[in-house]
Amino acid sequence: MPIYEYRCEQPGCGRHGERFEKLQRMADPDAPCPACGHPAVRLLSAPSVAMGQAHTLKEKHFSERGFTQYKRLGKGVYEKTAGKGPAIISDPGD
Ligand SMILES: [Zn+2]
Structure with a gap:
């Protein structure tokens, strides 16, 4: 979507x-x-590109290389830890 x-x-x-x-x-x-x-x-x-949050060096490295990294918070919900894109993705699923 x-x-x-x-x-x-x-x-x-x-x-x-x-x-x-x-x-x-x-x-x-x-x-x-x-x-x-x-x-x-x-x-x-x-x-x-969202928010002025401080990232760790590793995450900054991710971002600089053009990757977007998400951390899974729960079922169908992901929080961005590095890169471009929305801070939170939630997908109600199929
Ligand atoms: Zn309003």
Whole structure:
């Protein structure tokens, strides 16, 4: 499934103007903002490189070589530890 990037444009929302990412099928309706629940605007750009988290040297090495590394958090949920892409991937599965 592709990952879509959205931005909440609801005035007064605590996450107004912030981007978030959603893993969904192309046929799915646009995702609502996770903070206010209003329909968010789907962005056409590729998902941005996320977050200024400190990585270990090993993970930085991964990233510099163009790899993206994910750590499995649970069933169908993965957290990015290095590289480009969304910070969290969750897949409800088949
Ligand atoms: Zn919102």
